[in-house]
Amino acid sequence: MQLQEKIIGKILLLIALSSIFILSLITFFIFEEGIPLILKIGPKAFLLGQKWIPSKGLFGIFPMIVSSFWVTIGALLLGIPLGLACTIFLSELIPPSIATLFRPAIQLLAAIPSVIYGFWGLIVLVPLIRNYLGGPGLSILAGSLVLSFMILPTIITISEDALKTLPPSYKAGALALGATHWQTIWRVLIPAARSGIVASVILGMGRAIGETMAMIMILGNAVKMPTSFLESARTLTTNIGIEMGYASGSHRQALFATGIVLFFIIMTLNTLAIFLSKRRAH
């Protein structure tokens, strides 16, 4: 009996290590495939190179790094205010009974597949932008708009959690001092939940940088330095997604190397977010 319990404990430990195991496998294989190319052409030529012409052996991803950040920042510009509005709406403005009807809708926003968002962007936003604002339509603006909706569930669920775990005395105290409801929300509750809200935004940012399929459908995929939100662009993810299907040799290695850069950015953001939400817990 004792022995059996011990064995079960060990097996469960092994199972529990699976997520770390998978994470190490992912890291190992992406690096193993991508590092040789970075070493061959040099990290500077790879990271800061402006030209991506696989047939000539030119693998510079700088325009894609910049485009990824443009698209993401655009998404945050709309996503943060909308996310905060929904969070405050859910936790402060409407009675809990109605909020429980509203919350599944937010969950549904997370459940809609990214290809559906991409398709909608393609058939609705792209023509609108092309007709009213000019440019090819397939643009950073269209990508940012779609992404801002895709990151909302991340921002809303995590910041709502952060607001919910605040001691009720914060709100009661502020109201008792004569603050209006809005002053209480804006000057007391939001600042107190700051680290959780920032963590939610960082995770949303990670999600935006990592999104692939929707972006392939609406960014237009031109490899160039972005100069305006109305231009087409290619991000790190779409570079991998578009070319992985037919790439081979050093071209394929270059796509894995692109993956390394993406992985590095995402891991930095993740660690930052985890650190911030830890600080909230203590």
Next chain:
Amino acid sequence: MIINRTRYLTQGIAKILIWIGALSTIAVMILILLQILREGLPVLHLHFFLESPKEMGREGGIFSTIVGTVALTLVAIFVGAPLGVGTAIFLREYTRESKISRMIRFGTDCLAGVPSIIFGLFGFVFFVIRLNMGWSILSGGLTLAAMILPTVISTAEESIKAIPHSYREVSYSLGGTKWQTVTRVVLPGALPGIFTGILLSVGRSIGETAAVILTAGSSLVMPTSLFSPIRTMSVHFYILAREGISMKMAYGTGAALILFVLIINVMAQWLISRYIRHRS
């Protein structure tokens, strides 16, 4: 007096803006769903579901892609669910807060943030090439299993945490071992929560595209074994729309995709609400 008035004015404006923000978010979501359903629902006849695609998807239905989606999801759940639930049991019942459990949590949190295209790259080089499984249901399913792991772990952990401590004490006082307590007391109680996590993972598997296209391929041929390449509904939808093969079929597949995801999510939400009512 003036100060007071501006205070309430600010409050009024702020609240109006928030109402506008929240309601327009929901409005846009409904708009997205309705626009695709409006064009797509008329395509959804029974034979659309029961016929396989013909001429690259210009004609026929989506039967083989449904089979592919189901097969891939089943592999993902069969592998991912035991690993995830096992991890949750370990974290909640077999260890206290320790270096190991913190490490496991950190690993799980990181895994949750890894973008699907990275999972795709990994699955491609590891399962498809190194393990020589080729583009197949197995490669795709195993990649998806890794992707859904964090969801299964966190929902299973939440529901195990919700089982009152007294239940376990009763089992121990009756002479039950730890494993007996886990399998006969803790797990049955946590089952609805675990099932919710699995449903959410099914939803995620159905909608996933980037990782699947790199690991399971995009073949329209009906699969015959776990080593057959397949095309899932999401991949089919993506290819139809991006390559402009047939807008009508793209709308139809999109509408079917939305319906499946909707049904699964409504079921999950219903389970959660029932579960909460049951607990309180």
